[in-house]
Amino acid sequence: MYKYNDFDHAFLAERNRQFRAQVERRIDGQLTEDEFKPLRLMNGLYLQLHAYMLRVAIPYGTLNADQMRTLALLAEKWDKGYGHFTTRQNIQYNWPKLQDVPDMLDALAKVNMHAIQTSGNTIRNVTADHFAGAAADEIEDPRPIAELIRQWTTDHPEFQFMGRKFKIAVSASAADRAVLKAHDLAVRIVKNDDDVIGYQVLVGGGLGRTPMIGKVLNDFVAQDDLLPYIESVVSVWNQIGRRDNKYKARIKITVHEHGIDEIRRLTDERFALVRPTFGGADKALFEDIKAHFASPDFRTGTTEAFDAAYEADPVFRAWADTNLAEHRAEGHAIATISIKKHGATPGDATAEQMREMASIAEDLAYGELRISHEQNVILPHVHKNDLPAIHARLKAADLATANIGLISDIIACPGMDYCALATARSIQVAETIATRFDELKLEHDIGHLQIKISGCINACGHHHVGHIGILGLDRAGVENYQITLGGDATETAEIGTRTGPGFAYDEIVPAIERIVHAYLEIRAHSEETFLETYRRVGMEPFKAALYPPAEAKVA
Amino acid sequence: MPRAFTPKVVTANHLLEGDVIYLKADNSWTRELAEAELITDEADAQLRLLEAESQKDVTVGAYLADAKAGENGPEPTHFREEFRRTGPSNYRHGKQEAEANV
Numbered sequence A: 001m002y003k004y005n006d007f008d009h010a011f012l013a014e015r016n017r018q019f020r021a022q023v024e025r026r027i028d029g030q031l032t033e034d035e036f037k038p039l040r041l042m043n044g045l046y047l048q049l050h051a052y053m054l055r056v057a058i059p060y061g062t063l064n065a066d067q068m069r070t071l072a073l074l075a076e077k078w079d080k081g082y083g084h085f086t087t088r089q090n091i092q093y094n095w096p097k098l099q100d101v102p103d104m105l106d107a108l109a110k111v112n113m114h115a116i117q118t119s120g121n122t123i124r125n126v127t128a129d130h131f132a133g134a135a136a137d138e139i140e141d142p143r144p145i146a147e148l149i150r151q152w153t154t155d156h157p158e159f160q161f162m163g164r165k166f167k168i169a170v171s172a173s174a175a176d177r178a179v180l181k182a183h184d185l186a187v188r189i190v191k192n193d194d195d196v197i198g199y200q201v202l203v204g205g206g207l208g209r210t211p212m213i214g215k216v217l218n219d220f221v222a223q224d225d226l227l228p229y230i231e232s233v234v235s236v237w238n239q240i241g242r243r244d245n246k247y248k249a250r251i252k253i254t255v256h257e258h259g260i261d262e263i264r265r266l267t268d269e270r271f272a273l274v275r276p277t278f279g280g281a282d283k284a285l286f287e288d289i290k291a292h293f294a295s296p297d298f299r300t301g302t303t304e305a306f307d308a309a310y311e312a313d314p315v316f317r318a319w320a321d322t323n324l325a326e327h328r329a330e331g332h333a334i335a336t337i338s339i340k341k342h343g344a345t346p347g348d349a350t351a352e353q354m355r356e357m358a359s360i361a362e363d364l365a366y367g368e369l370r371i372s373h374e375q376n377v378i379l380p381h382v383h384k385n386d387l388p389a390i391h392a393r394l395k396a397a398d399l400a401t402a403n404i405g406l407i408s409d410i411i412a413c414p415g416m417d418y419c420a421l422a423t424a425r426s427i428q429v430a431e432t433i434a435t436r437f438d439e440l441k442l443e444h445d446i447g448h449l450q451i452k453i454s455g456c457i458n459a460c461g462h463h464h465v466g467h468i469g470i471l472g473l474d475r476a477g478v479e480n481y482q483i484t485l486g487g488d489a490t491e492t493a494e495i496g497t498r499t500g501p502g503f504a505y506d507e508i509v510p511a512i513e514r515i516v517h518a519y520l521e522i523r524a525h526s527e528e529t530f531l532e533t534y535r536r537v538g539m540e541p542f543k544a545a546l547y548p549p550a551e552a553k554v555a
Numbered sequence B: 001m002p003r004a005f006t007p008k009v010v011t012a013n014h015l016l017e018g019d020v021i022y023l024k025a026d027n028s029w030t031r032e033l034a035e036a037e038l039i040t041d042e043a044d045a046q047l048r049l050l051e052a053e054s055q056k057d058v059t060v061g062a063y064l065a066d067a068k069a070g071e072n073g074p075e076p077t078h079f080r081e082e083f084r085r086t087g088p089s090n091y092r093h094g095k096q097e098a099e100a101n102v
């Protein structure tokens, strides 16, 4: 993975020094909150319901063991012993004290991490396919371009005070695991007919108040043109995007209002000006970055130990069946560690758990870890023979939940338990749904079903693209939950459709249960997934189950 | 018709800890909603808010929150304020933790 050079270290040290002085000036009264707020936000420090919140960037979700240990250190030393992994592959600490934050940032800097541009109207942390570098189906590791984009965007003077935030995601597979089409801009590594690698660029995706699916802006951008091309897109939007209304400021609205063809024309025009200003330094840098992402020396050998454990141990087998994915190297697998234990807060890991995951990675998994936008932790490279030992250690650390892709593997934003913008809780809804379906022992029978929950219209919990989406709202001072069905976060992305009137807090879990029972009844066979069934039969049978006439509140 | 004024408390987050605080009648701050001053006059409420905002070394984001008189002092009328005075519901952190430590 990428290692900081002298320039990076010096930049970060200087930035942390500046922020330390800003915090001091705020505390001794030289800076007002109005002056300080934009400065703290530039460094990832929010003020939430009960406390400050520090959001630390995990670039494209990649971590090494030392970095994971530092995340544990922050949780233990300056927070309440845990951290929350987010849908943007970041980690949030819910309880830092203002005067401690500079020390937290210095600790992060020691392992090449920071919280810069995790907030504010800037280009945010670049996200990526969490199986990057390991997936069997990828064209090449997308992380070098993610790192290139990260370096180019960090402190980019033109893009520090834009009309709104801007999110970029990258991936290199036909299967989309990075929700590309819900990003302001997405880069998909592709090969053209001549087998040459290039980039498909999508723009205008986004969730939130006005959900939109991203559109293809350019089917094939040549490798050397990527940065100038992205710069052209962002600067076109930065110029013509709306600043009069923050709800209309994101590029999805700009694309919607001007049309994709006009955006393409303006981008091409801009590109003609911008391209010559890139003198090739970006190319040289890219070559240097690529060397950092050389793949580990994969072991060879049989998978006997794995096969024997798979045969003998049903608990291991259940975990292997749900939590493993296909690796590109023979005898290897990608293992997902579920941070979704039934009844626990989705995405929360304790300091001890983070340390144990770091040690497992170091001892048995080539030292690498990833965070997924689904709020789980990935061991991207594991030789299958090591899986029984890994599973045993995960069990001991309370991390062996076998539920990846199942109904309890729920994405949930912090919601009203922490977030200052929330209109309802989401964590408690997720916990109750997971506990309920665990009690019913139906989870494995139900199969692949993604529930995604947001505590307000901002949609950090990706509810629009959940097979079942839940949006918590405040209706006349009471929590109320809207359900959407048929959302899809993959390459066949789709925004879910609302079922109808919402449900009160104590009605939402029974409502989800009715939907799931309806699915189990009407699916064509046990292999037909929830989404397939929904696409086959449409909304009506689910509506009928959700709003049975006997229970309808007749006016 | 203008909406009738409903009673308020002045609340904010503490500059250093970030936790929820309430303005008392004597201009000092408390972490307990029950100890806050319940303001029943609209003009008075604006003045009290100005007072809170002037204490820049203590408060961040002061605002007027709806509250009602309860047996032991002001109580929240909206669930958001209930969460603010109690802490999150997934862990006993925040104010409920402080209570447990007493």
Ligand code: SF4
Pocket (backbone or CB within 6 Å): A413, A414, A415, A416, A419, A420, A421, A422, A423, A454, A455, A456, A457, A458, A459, A460, A461
């Ligand atoms: S969706 Fe809303 S409640 Fe949830 S984290 Fe985002 S802003 Fe907060």
